[in-house]
Amino acid sequence: MARGLSREDRQGLTLIGLPFGYALIMLAAPLLMVITFSFWTQNYLDIDRTLTLNNYREVFSQPIYQALLWRSLRISLIVTIVTVTLAFPVAYYLSFHVKRRKALWLFLITVPFWTSYLLRVFLWKVILGYNGVLNSALLEVGLIDEPLTFILYNANAVVLTLAHAWAPFAILPIFVALEKIDRSLLEAAEDLGDGPFRRFWRVTFPLAIPGVVAATLIVLIPTVGDFITPKLVGGTDGLMVANMIQIQFGKANNAPLGAALAVTSMVVVAAISIGIYVAGRKIGGRVSR
Amino acid sequence: MKRGLSPRWLTFYVVSYMIFLYAPVILLPMFAFNDATIIAFPLSGFTTKWFGLLWTTDALHKAVGNSAMVAVVTAVVSTLLGACAARAAARYRFPAQKAVIGFIMLPLVLPEIIVAVALIVMLMQLGLSLSLWTVVAGHVLICTPFSIAILNSAFAGLDQSLEEASFDLGESRWGTFRRVTLPLVMPGVISSLLICFTISLDEFIIAFFLTGTDATLPVYIWSQLRFPSKLPSVMALGTILLVVSVGLLVLAEWFRRRAARRQGKGATSTEGFV
C-alpha cells in the first residue's frame, strides 16, 4: 500500500481545513498586515509604503504614548489582581462548601456576564455618577451631605467596572482547578496534623495555581485592549491605550501609528503573559496531573 | 468531611459578591419602569412609556433587524466551522494538531480591539468597503472558538463504535451522519447556535469598527448614550435585551443538560470554556 495520507487522514485534513483556512485568512493575514502597516506612514488619506521605523520611534519617545502604555499596564494589572483576588474565595466557596446544585450556582454567576457589556459599563457610570444611583441613595439615607466625586471618571471607576465585568471569567478557571483537587489529599493532610489554615496554604492553594494563572491571563489580556470602559467611566485619567488606537484610526487619520501602538501593546502583553505562565508553572506546576 | 475555614464569613462574602455582580443588572428593569428622565434615586412612579417609545423608534427597529441578521448568520457559520473543527479533533489525527486548533482558538485571548484593528487594516488594504458582512466576518472569527469549546465535548463523547455499528448494519456515511451522529450532537449544536447568537448580538467593538452605515444594536445604543434624555429608553432596551439573553441562555443550558442525559451521563457541571 502506498505511503502517504490514507483516506481517513485526508478526510480529517479537509474537515479541519475549513475552520483553519478561515482563521488563516481572517486572522493570520490581517495580523501580518497590521504588523506591516505599522512600518508605513499615512498622510491624510494617502498611505506611503516606504518601510520606516518612525511610528515605533514615536511610540517609544513621545511621553504621551509612554504614559498611556504604562497607565494601561498599571490599570490592567490592578484590575487583574483585584478581580482574581476577589474571585478566589467565591470559587473556593463553590467548590468546597456547595454540595449540590453546583451547576446552578455557576449558571447564576455567568448570567450577568451575558447581558450587553456596553450596557453594564454604562450602568456603572449611572451608578457612580455625581447624580447617580449610589450618590442619590446615600444622600437619601443621609450617610453623606454631598455627592462623592472620587468614584467616577478616573482609574478607580475603571478598576471597579472591569472587576465586575470579568468576575465570572476569573471564577470559572479557579473553580475548575479547585474541583480537580483530590479531596483525600486534604484528609491526608489533616490526618498528618495540619489545621485548616495550613491545609489551605500547603495543599489547596498550590494545586489551584494553574487555575489562578489561567484566570489571571483571561482577565489581563482582554483588559489591556479594552476601550469602552475607559471611555465611559475613565475620564481623562482613566484613558487607556485602546482609546488612543481608536483615535488614530479615526479622527487622527494615522492608522500606521495606531497599528504600531497595537503591535507594541500586544508584544508587551504577550511578554507579561508568558512571564506569568512560566512563573505559575514554576510555583505550582511541579504538581503534575 | 473537611471542617474548613469558617463558612459564616465566607458565606457573607459570597452573598455580598453576588449582590455586587447583580447590582447593575437589577437597575435595568428598575429604571426602565421608572417615571423619570434622570437615572437616580428616589424612584418616581411606575410607567411603561419608555417601552412604548422604543416601539416607535425607526432607527431602533433597523438596528434590531441588522443585529438579528448578523447574529443568525454568525451563529450558523460559526457552528458549522466549530463542528468541523470539533469533529476533526475528536476523530482524526493530523499533523500539528495542537497548534492548528490553538490558532483557531486564538481570538479567545486576543483583545477584541486587536482583532478589529487587524480586520480593518486588511479590509482597507483590499479596498473592500465596510458593511454588515464585514461585521459577520469578524463575529464568526471570535465565535468559532466558543462553538469549538461547546462542540468538543459533544463530539468527543460520541462513542466511535456507534458510527461503526451503523455502518456495519448497512447504512451509508451520509445515513450514519443523519441517523446517529447528528441526533446525538444536536443538543450541543443548538447550544452552540444559541451562544454564538447571543455573543454576536451583544458584541460591540468589532461591530463598531467594521460596520459601514448600518448600525447593529450595540452600536445604536452607543450612539444614544450621549443624550441624557434618551437614557430611560436605553434602560428599557437593556431590560428587553437582558430578558432575551437570559432566556436564550436558559434554553442553551437546558439543551446541554438534555445532551448529557441522552448520552447516559448525569448532568455534569462546568462547561469547558478554557
Next chain:
Amino acid sequence: MTAQTPSRAPIIELKNVCKKFDQFEALKNITADIQEGEFFSLLGPSGCGKTTLLRLIAGFEPPTSGDIFIDGKSMDGISANRRPTNMVFQSYAIFPHLSVADNVGYGLKTKKLPKAEIASEVEKVLNMVDLGSFGGRAAHELSGGQRQRVALARALVMRPKVILLDEPLSALDKKLRDQMQIELRDLQKSVGITFILVTHDQEEALIMSDRIAVMFEGEIAQLATPEELYRRPATKRVASFIGVMNFLDAKVTRISDDELELEIAALGPVGLPKSAAPEGVDPAQITKIGIRPEMLTLLFDPSDKAEHEVAGNVVSNDYYGDMTYYSVQLPGQVDPVTISMRNTAGRSIAKPGSPVRVGWGADSVVLF
C-alpha cells in the same frame, strides 16, 4: 430461523492476510478457513491481533496485503456496510437516542423494508434473545446483560452470513457471563449462522466453540477443536495458555519405524507411537514433554494402581472445594509439578510434607 446442518464449504477464507499499522505488524500472514455454521473463536492474549483480524473481516480496515473471501467472493474493496457480516461490539454500541425496537430494527430500516415487516421481525428476534417485552424501552434503561442481548438481536435480525462478536461477555459479571456462554452457544446452534468470537478467556472459548484459532503476536499458533487444543497443544505456549501444563525435560533414546522411546526426567522411560510427535518436528529434536495436572494421580490406597508410578513428596496443597491442587516434588526436579485431584467421597487430602505415590499413563504425555 431453522437449524441448518453445517456444510463443508468454507464460508470465510483468509489467504495470507497481513496488517501493518505504520511500522507495527499486527497480523503476519494469516491463512485459515472457517466453515459455514460453525462457532469459531479467535483466542489469544491482549495485543495478539485477534480483534484486528475480526475488524478486517468486518471491513472496518483493509488488509495491508492478502485476501479475504466471504462465501467465495473476494472482499477486496468492499466496505463494511456492504459486507454480509454483522458485528456485536465490545461496548455493545447501542444507539442511546433510540428505543430497543428502533435499535434492533435499525439495519432493516436502512433496507427500506415496510414498517409492519420490520416490527414483526424485531419482535421475533427479541423473543429469541428473551427480551420479548422490551421493545419500547429506552436504551439507557437497560442493564449490561440486556444491552448485550439487544446488540445480538440487532445483528441476528439482519440474517447475515457471519456474525462477529468482539469480546461480548467481558463486561459482564461472572455468573452472568457463565450463563450467557451457554445461551450464546445454544442460540448459535439453533440459528445455524456462523459465529466468529474474539476472546482472551480460554475457558470461554473451550465451552462455546466448535474450533478455536489460538493467536500470539499476529500469528495463528494452532487451529483445532477444543479437545485437540487441550490434549495435543502444538507448542509449549499454546499448552500454557490453555489450562495448566506441567513441563518436564525429556530425551529421545530410540527411534524406530513407528515407535519412540523417551527418557523423561523424574518420570522414567516411556514408549510412544511416532504419531504422537508434533507435526513438522523431527522426533530427534524433542526436548520437553507436558502432562496435565489431572493426568497425574495421587495413589493413596496401596491397592491403587497406574500404568507408571513414581515416588514424590507433597510440598503444598490448595483446597478449592470440589478439587484440591497439589504441588508435588518429584525426584531430581527443582520445580514441583501440579497435580489436581477431585475430592470424591472418602478420599483423603494429603498433607504437606507427606510422601506420595504419583501415577501416570503414557498416552497423557504431550511431546514438544
